[in-house]
Amino acid sequence: MSEYEDGERSQARLRKRLQEQLLKARMEAQRNAMVRQLMDAQAYDRLSNIRIANPDLYTQVVNLILSLANANRLPGKLKEADLVSLLHRLTAKEEPKLEYKRK
Numbered sequence: 001m002s003e004y005e006d007g008e009r010s011q012a013r014l015r016k017r018l019q020e021q022l023l024k025a026r027m028e029a030q031r032n033a034m035v036r037q038l039m040d041a042q043a044y045d046r047l048s049n050i051r052i053a054n055p056d057l058y059t060q061v062v063n064l065i066l067s068l069a070n071a072n073r074l075p076g077k078l079k080e081a082d083l084v085s086l087l088h089r090l091t092a093k094e095e096p097k098l099e100y101k102r103k
Helices: 003-038 041-053 055-070 080-091
Strands: none
Touching: 003 041, 003 055, 041 055, 041 080, 055 080
16 A cells, blocks of 8 residues: 555545534534524523533433424423423432331
């Protein structure tokens, strides 16, 4: 193999990776636009803060909001109080049960 063929292959891999990143960025932009339309400004601001602080939780919330919208279970624009309620449900942890064994 010549250096020319190696260069072409690496450029092809680089182009493919760049196209994948562009596609991912476009999809993310579409998701953000859809979520923004489903929420009021205060709720979207809170969601943006969550994105910075906890990206995994942000992804869960966005997926939940989009699935609720697809199932027509959102009555109107999602308000901040509704978002807080969703967050409580997603992050609620079951209280551990303490059992005492007596001898």
